[in-house]
Amino acid sequence: MIKLILPDGSTREAPVGSRPREVAELIGKRLAQAAIAAKVNDEIVDLDREFPPLAEARFQILTDRDPASLEVLRHSSAHIMARAVMRLFPGTQLAFGPAIENGFYYDIQSPTPLREEDFPRIEEEMRQIVAKAEPFERFERSPAEARELVAGLKQDYKVEHIDEGLKHHPSLSFYRQGEFIDLCRGPHLPHAGKAAAFKLLSIAGAYWKNDSSRPQLQRLYATAFFSQKDLDAYLKLVEEAKKRDHRLLGKQLRLFTISQQVGAGLILWMPKGALIRGILETYIREELVKRGYSPVYTPHVGRLELYRTSGHFPYYRDAQFPPLYCHPAASALDLCQYRLASGILDAAKERDIGLFLDQAQLAIPGYREAAQSEEKLQCVHLFVLEILRTMGVTIAAYQEATAMPERAAALLSWLVNQEGYLLKPMNCPHHIQIYKAEPRSYRDLPVRLAEFGTVYRYEQTGELSGMTRVRGFTQDDAHLFVTPEQVEEEMRANVELVLFVLKTLGLNDFRVRLGLRDPNSDKYVGAAEDWNNAQTALLGIVKSLGLTFSAEEGEAAFYGPKIDFVVKDCIGREWQLGTVQLDYNLPKRFELEYTGADNKPHRPVMIHRAPFGSMERFMGILIEHFNGAFPLWLAPEQVRVLPVSDKFNDYGKSVEKTLRDAGIRASGDYRADKVGAKIREAQLEKIPFMLVVGEKEQTAQTVAIRHRADGDLGAQPLPPFIEHLHQAIADRRLTRQ
RNA sequence: GCUAGCGUAGCUCAAUGGCAGAGCACUGGUUUUGUAAACCAGUGGUUGUGGGUUCAAGUCCCACCGCUAGCUCCA
Known part of the structure; x- marks a missing residue:
């Protein structure tokens, strides 16, 4: 007998060889009907999976209300989708079909490539399968038998997968659903009838086992829910999120543009976008001066030899604009x-x-x-x-x-x-030359050189995306040259600076990634010992700051480990913003030195860091974060004066002038339109404040204040309103109050 | 770079292989307006670029450029 401890603390006995479904039926008929899967200790299992030979276990029946069930549903839906595709496109090869964050996919290769037009047919076939409500039956085979089985099914990728990854497992599991058999770990729904609502979303290429040297398959993306209502709600949410897209808003609000004439991936900042960027730059520049940084300026190109020495030119050869040779x-x-x-x-x-x-x-x-x-x-x-x-x-x-x-x-x-030059892909070699331009003493360190440095990288065409992935961008870059003893304090201060910047802008939804070297890869330079020291130092810093982080091998820069701050865009893609990187390598390559207290030469350590990352990417993310409605201190236009008719244009113009004289970014709408139309336009432009002025306001020498989100706020004399604006701007307030 | 899809006026979108259109924006006029769109008229196009098929191409075919999603890459 196995003793099952239920979530409410009660216990039940179950005979060896019995299954969760039987326990569910004992607890209640309705529970058994609603059951999707079960949780035994921390493992999610099929309802018909025999209990493991344990004396006791925590036990829970999962219904469609448990989030974990959604994953089971989606995994099973992937099987149903694959089965439908197999029926409609005989000879289709299957690869992997897992559940993912908001749905699932299946990688397939069919004799005739699938297209989105095929989706309705596939969905219809899936509905037929669901209507039959056939069970998912689990069975096991030895690797050799399993190989024979999938070979017999003519599933070459499954054969390859067993040969490459699974042949040492004691036993492999399969799931059968009618005529459809798939090598799979499970768990699955009790039967297909539980898959109530699903939708195929998109189709894309994906390399077999994520390896670009292997064949490219077709990846069918889809999602599934337990009810049509949930599915509709999800699809609506996605639609809403897409409206925040910075590419859309950037165009609507005239923040930036990209011209085919200038080139793909090259951002043209329009006046309003440039204004916001300027404010952000001023903000960070002031912060840097407070923190002991020295601003510098360096050119956009450098001799090729410089980048041969740094390693950037040979290392990123195919991701650079071609070198400029004379x-x-x-x-x-x-x-x-x-x-x-x-x-x-x-x-x-x-x-x-x-x-x-x-x-x-x-x-x-x-x-x-x-x-x-x-x-x-x-x-x-x-x-x-x-x-x-x-x-x-x-x-x-x-x-x-x-x-x-x-x-x-x-x-x-x-x-x-x-004589040859490279459009600079990194600012560090230039800053290094500034460091080297004079002898350095330990008393001078840390030397902190900061620059809004524009760099150029020839990103693959398929990677370009609005402002978030571009070919020319400006980093709010700085390089710190420090003694080994100063590393920890300076790294910490920089991580804190990034956190401060994110907090100022209300970007609270980020994750911290500790990028480590992949010891099995040859793409990293420098001594293993330096790497280990650097990685240990970084680990200590993120831990001591109490940050939740994920350490990820293979995410380091080629010259050192890094701490990245990663956010998601409106369609869920992750982007690295701020970064703090530790580098023992470039100081060696460039033979950097400082004179120590012992009057002997020592090698400094370098820290690369950029709190925004790139101005372009940061701006893109910020547009989506604020949905284009920038807070007052960042809004390109803060106040618009709206005369009710052109009889009050003169008064409006005097109000506008007073605002501008007070340093407020204000304009007036003096067209022969009704005030409703003027308001509508200002709303669409997401201007924080509108000031309606007419007969009453002119007489009383006031303005009627309207806020873009809060509506009509009533009339007020101008001076206290200006005072309010000044305060909100000085505080970098993110909300009206 | 790869796979799939897409590219028509400044913007959003129409147009069986058969005369390139609408709304908004813009310009001119009328209206003198009170918290999300007043009315009338007008301007606006080598349909991404270059080739090809055809009596005829926005539409079909090829190449290139660009965009979108995903994969690979990302200093």
């Missing part, structure tokens, strides 16, 4: 050098570099057809010789070299002597 042959030779230096590559890397060379439009004769070996390098080599000959360039060391690495080195030594 010599006409240098761009081509640079690409050839890059390829030669890369050596012989595996298939995945060869594909990537091939794509990169295609994108750079470097057509090396015979390269594509050449075997994946020394042969490809030979093509590059012959191409280099051709360039040297036709362009009249002599590189003696190259011509003399016999081995490919030697040739790559010879080319590089020619290239580094060429």
